[in-house]
Amino acid sequence: MKNVKVIIWGMGAMGSGMAKMLMKKKGVDVVGAIDIGDKIGKPIFEVLGEEFPNNENIKISTAEDAITEKAADIVLLCTDSFTVKAFDKIKKIVKNKINVITSAEEMAFPMAQNPALAEQLDKLAKENGVSILGTGINPGLIMDVLVLVMTGACEDIKHITSRRVNSLSPFGKAVMEEQGIGISVEEFEQGKKDGTLAGHVGFPESMLMIAKALGVELDTVKQSMDAIVTDVDRVAPYGEAKAGAVAGVSMKASGIKDGKELIAMDHPQQIEPEQVGVQTGDYVIIDGNPQVNLVNSPEIEGGVGTIAMCVNMIPQTINARPGLVSMIDLPIPHAILGDFRDQIHEEAKIV
């Protein structure tokens, strides 16, 4: 079998990380990389800031040049968070008969907020014999798949709590701005009102993925977003918050079934949590038979986790029956230490 061929669309932190990860793996080649503006025409090794022997130093190109019929087995699309924004790009890839994995959070379960677009994508993917998956660390693993896997050991469940307490300190300037690090409480409230502060994107997706798998219909999903105001000065590499300013965002969600909460999600993210005695971690607490009381501490860092999940799900996505799929439709995620080709079904290979 020929090496698995991958095109990366979006050479930001996520896309670049996936390129670097893939270049260290066996049986898989990065055959294209797409970005906009100044990066076009640059050798990928220059953009990655590192050379990778036995890998081709391909040039960054436009989507028009890179996405042609069967140009690769799969495209990793890392340009957006929202389904509406990623939609045309996914369509272009699928029409060219190439599978897609996207890190767009809403695409982890687009049926949650954009059922009509999800249906269109499903139809188009089936017509073209390819699959579309949205994944990442969250949504994609910590607050949905890991929760569900633990419910596999349960006869019955009364209540589920999924908690992810993480640090924003490893992230760059863009994330600091998106999450409102260092702004005043008034600015935070304004940003919430006018939609410029998004907080975590993915609660409705994780909620409905869990509900779908468990086979329950939720009456409603409530979400809230509040400022984490610091009472001490906090300084992270790319952002800081003076005492009284916003050091992070506390996101909560509640999935209600028959008037009672079935699923609670709690996701406070802030810079320098250790400075105020907050221990980071990923938690799954199930009140059921049996009880589950799981913690992974410190939390799986979002950046490397998302990069790994998108790369590691390549075989499952290529092998999937055509259509729009989600993490609950595919075989369990896992790392790949061997040759990518050993994980691909012969009949699912495109090029």
Next chain:
Amino acid sequence: MKNVKVIIWGMGAMGSGMAKMLMKKKGVDVVGAIDIGDKIGKPIFEVLGEEFPNNENIKISTAEDAITEKAADIVLLCTDSFTVKAFDKIKKIVKNKINVITSAEEMAFPMAQNPALAEQLDKLAKENGVSILGTGINPGLIMDVLVLVMTGACEDIKHITSRRVNSLSPFGKAVMEEQGIGISVEEFEQGKKDGTLAGHVGFPESMLMIAKALGVELDTVKQSMDAIVTDVDRVAPYGEAKAGAVAGVSMKASGIKDGKELIAMDHPQQIEPEQVGVQTGDYVIIDGNPQVNLVNSPEIEGGVGTIAMCVNMIPQTINARPGLVSMIDLPIPHAILGDFRDQIHEEAKIV
């Protein structure tokens, strides 16, 4: 769609537990129950010691009477731990065009120790258009699937430790005898030598399941089994160990790759661990990028966990492409709180 029809083969603790669990679920019926000896002919409610309204009070019967062509969508087979012992029973079920889930530990990955039998079963299942899965709490979840799911967030891995520290206290007399609770160290060593003490069955299966998914070939899997000798008297409901006697079994395994350990498994099981300050729990520790440091404490109890895993994997097994499958081939495990029929593909339904 008609209700999913299930036959349970083996009405011991596991099979009875599965029957009780299924009788509380929607869209699924227990249509047959098989055992031997005195139980034959008895109403299932009598054997379960409990009545279940809206469920049929079927009678326990022989395999010959119950396993006829397409008599059910699936059989849950809970009679054995070893592939060679379960083999003829699985063949009988498959030849009658019925899917199988078995709690036989070696069947979680029979390619590990019985590749020829595994191949025969795979061929037979394909010929008859049905699937065979072995699962349970361990192997099936804690020391393989949970480990793999966490590696999904990893770019690279240097070493994996899977640890399950559990209590044998909830188990009955049979388990006390199998694990040598209360015997002397000399008796333990003799039992190890003549094969009457099995300890935990499943290390080679979990090891090779992990290795297969990661895409690595292990040079060798080493296993050891040692007595846990207590220095205080311990008393559990169905067994006891005086100071100096055997209170449990410490199982260890090491999966070697290129001369170095890649996977370590550590599974001490004993009665009353709390009495000597041992905290029970399930652990996944990955030295990789990122690090994983996961603990579920106390451990998922083996009985209810195995019961739930076997029942919860019914839809994935019925829906699977025909053949011998394992937990790494199927969609993620999860609880089912809704109607079982919602989880079954129309074309995969047998009766």
